[in-house]
Amino acid sequence: MHVENCFVGADGVGETLERRLWRQGITRWDAFTPACDGIGDTRAERIESFIDGGQRALDRDEVEYFDRQFPGGARWRLYETFREQTCFFDIETTGLDHQRNVVTTVTLHQDGDTRTLVRGDDLTDETLAAAFADAGLLVTFNGARFDVPFLETSFDVSLDQPHLDLMPTCRKLGLSGGLGAIERELGVERDLPDVDGREAVRLWHEHERGVDGALERLIAYNREDTVNMVTVLEDVIAELEAEVFPEEHQQRL
Incomplete structure (x- = not known):
């Protein structure tokens, strides 16, 4: 649609x-x-x-x-038209409190390109602002409550683009729980099924202690979270389109 x-x-x-x-x-x-x-x-x-x-x-x-x-609940209808401007992103942090904890990695996926910014390397105010510069539509999972305020508190960046949060969008179809649970229900497979948010925190601390491979595993998890949102969104949109725009109408396009 x-x-x-x-x-x-x-x-x-x-x-x-x-x-x-x-x-x-x-x-x-x-x-x-x-x-x-x-x-x-x-x-x-x-x-x-x-x-x-x-x-x-x-x-x-x-x-x-x-x-x-x-209407707010119809924001998913923007995706197909503005697909190339749509930026999927996900952050990893050392905890849930954006006043006390820090962002460790940020992965952005837009128009087929995926980029990860890492704390202590290339994750800065300037690189973050530049990474979002071409984004016309943001897509996150629970980002309205977590990712966006965490980034805006931690960096000199304002994410005021239109924002499609997958969590409430999925709930329209009765899909609840975290991103991983919804992926499993939709049949989306992961390369790192044993890594979760808590493990991501541990991996960052291991990286700080110099453990080989910890950062690479954290980045892989963060990128998988981000890229998998594309499949989840497209699956959800297909279901929502079938509900609001029945096949007999689609054939008239």
Whole structure:
């Protein structure tokens, strides 16, 4: 699903009315006319205003417009259109308290490229800001409560891009628990199934003591957390699309 298939960004349009439009064969913006059945003049004007604003935003690659217009629970609809601007990221830390603990590694994955920044090496205010510079949409797992505030407290960086947190998105489908548990339920395999967040803390301390291979294992775990979010998000989106945008409507694209 692309944003051009969506009408819920217009004031006064919810999923029920959106489905009514789709049933009439109006599955894209360019198929909409004010004469659609059951719309009314005022609502038609609002839809046209949203479409006009949306087209201008697409011309500028502006994710923020749709983030403002779409309901919070529909943010997953942004991904397909802005895939190349989507930055998946995950952090590892020495604990849960961003006032007392520190960030050890940050992995970012965008447009097929994966990069890990490491404390004491290349994890700085400048490199972190540069790493997020081209991100139009952020994707995390529980990042709204953990990763984003932890980074903003620890570094001179502001992560104010539109943000899709996978944890509440997964819950829409009844998928709960941590990222690893959800991966197992979806059949996503890991190369390091025995490493978890607690082990990641231990690996960092081993690295500080000079244990060979500890940092490499920590980085591999952090990268796996990050890259696996791509598969989880795409699986979840496929399920959500099937619920809100049935196959008979998809065939009209």
